[in-house]
Amino acid sequence: MTADNTPSSPDVTPEGANSAYAQAYARWQADPEEFWREASGAISWVRAPSRIFDPQEGVYGRWFPDATLNASYNAIDRHVDAGRGSQPAIIYDSPVTDSKRVISYNGLLSEVQTLAAVLADLGVTQGDRVIIYMPMIPEAVIGMLAVARLGAIHSVVFGGFAAPELATRIEDTEPKVILTASCGIEPSRVVAYKPLLDEALRLADARPAVLVFQRPQARAELVEGRDHDWAGLVERAREAGLSAPPVPVKATDPLYILYTSGTTGKPKGVVRDTGGYLVALAWTMKNLYDIKPGEVFWTASDIGWVVGHSYIVYGPLINGSTTVIYEGKPVGTPDAGAFWRVIGEYNVAALFTAPTALRAIRKEDPHSKLLPPYDLSKLRTLFLAGERADPDTVNWARDTLKIPVIDHWWQTETGWAITGNPVGLGVLPVKAGSSTVPMPGYDVRIVDEGNNEVPAETMGSIVIRLPLPPGCLPTLWRNDERFRDGYLSEFPGAYKTSDAGFKDRDGYIFIMGRTDDIINVAGHRLSTGGMEEVLASHPAVAECAVIGIADSLKGEVPCGFVVLKSGVTDNPADIEKDLIARVREQIGPVAAFRLAITVGRLPKTRSGKILRGTMKKIADGQAWSLPATIEDPQSLDEIAEALKSHGL
Known part of the structure; x- marks a missing residue:
């Protein structure tokens, strides 16, 4: 990694080299403060900022340190003052209570x-x-x-x-x-x-x-x-x-505290400041999501997650759009056509959901027989985040909906996308498996254990050079020291994302999993995400997860868990053998992939993230506790039984 703070340039593909995105990123590189000063014009201030960034305040600096505003006014009052009070702000749709409200x-x-x-x-x-x-x-x-x-x-x-x-x-x-x-x-x-x-x-x-x-x-x-x-x-x-x-x-006062699990067992209170957050969200609604005031934006998540804070509540309302609050599931309320009904009924312009929701829909309705009754003509874009979007799911959604399917990557800590495909600036060429390119404000580097940048196509730890852009966490609640130790100390001058991946020769970022999901098989660092891509490409597989299991000889060996699509009649044992052969063929014998296990469901959080860490502890015989955010506790018992049936 270079010693200076000059942002590295994400060289985009030839088709995008002169794109509006490339120009926007270049403007940010040339003068970050002027870039965010211009972006701050989208917000209504009580006192507009005269200083954009102060590197002496806070842990790594603070954005808009002398400005004042109110988030509720920006989300509601100013739209009423502008004469748009009769426009729908919230559409509430609750299939579990059979009720609706605008x-x-x-x-x-x-x-x-x-x-x-x-x-x-x-x-x-x-x-x-x-x-x-x-x-x-x-x-x-x-x-x-x-x-x-x-x-x-x-x-x-x-x-x-x-x-x-x-x-x-x-x-x-x-x-x-x-x-x-x-x-x-x-x-x-x-x-x-x-x-x-x-x-x-x-x-x-x-x-x-x-x-x-x-x-x-x-x-x-x-x-x-x-x-x-x-x-x-x-x-x-x-x-x-x-x-x-x-x-x-x-602007530097906290708007909210949102807790995320901590490695020590004590949850971490991520602090979100007010001014920087609103500026960042306003920029993304226009430039990343391409949503205009008055259009309907649906984020199929929960307000308990950061996605809900940013894109059910504050982002759409700050933008003067209409947001959907959905009290239901992608399947079972009443069926796998639930999302298509909501999109058609409310003329949704863009849907933001987790890949696991699509996998659940595909599992129940693999041939999309429940789609035709609904008019999805107003739906322009499908955005995915929350976990890695495997290429097979992305391709299925694109072929089913006939619209761009945009994967993007961010975290509770950042509050908005680190990398993405900025639809509002013109869609860049999509590469399945990639969350595309860094957004302005994020200087993303791929480094080794020594904090040195690695060549293109080389797996490493993903870090972001400081300062983080507006909207990202300035610290943890009442705990600057824990913030420094947990995020800033391992890679000096950078924020540790705890995600692993690589950057290709066109500057596209590929997130291959958490750093904990990179397993060491006989000295070879391998991505479980790469193996999951192979498993997910099998026509009988609805969803999958690969974990590393402790092995006395090789250190770790991979184990794949797969859920089959509804209606599959092939013998699961035959499918498991086929999956093992596929991984051996496409990744190689070095992966030592010899164990594929068919299960009825995968343990997930309420947002759809697969609980790979807990699965690994069960497989390794380590002590584990029931995660607080688990959707179905019995799913972990099924994993334990499946491992036991295979002699583990």
């Missing part, structure tokens, strides 16, 4: 103003923390925006999260108020939230005020003196004419 920007402003007044009456002021523990309903988004309106800091925790995990977040944030609902609705069950919250508050020895949104499927018991009925307080505030104005905050 909220205009006028309606959203009224709801947020009133709830903010209620929170203020409960003592919430600028800088206070409010935990939001809710399902995918409009009130959750209204809660986020109401907290931001007061200049307070929200921390969203998945509704239904286990009590001990919720307790650690309560202890760390010390919330003034907790917003919750009485229950969440799953396709096959109702999950009561209040008992979980009560237990978490007991474990944390905390007594914040609790505001409960009662749902008819399961009403909650309220604790006198601590708990309050959401609807009752809101109605009284509305009758009294109470309305909270937006409170200006510094």
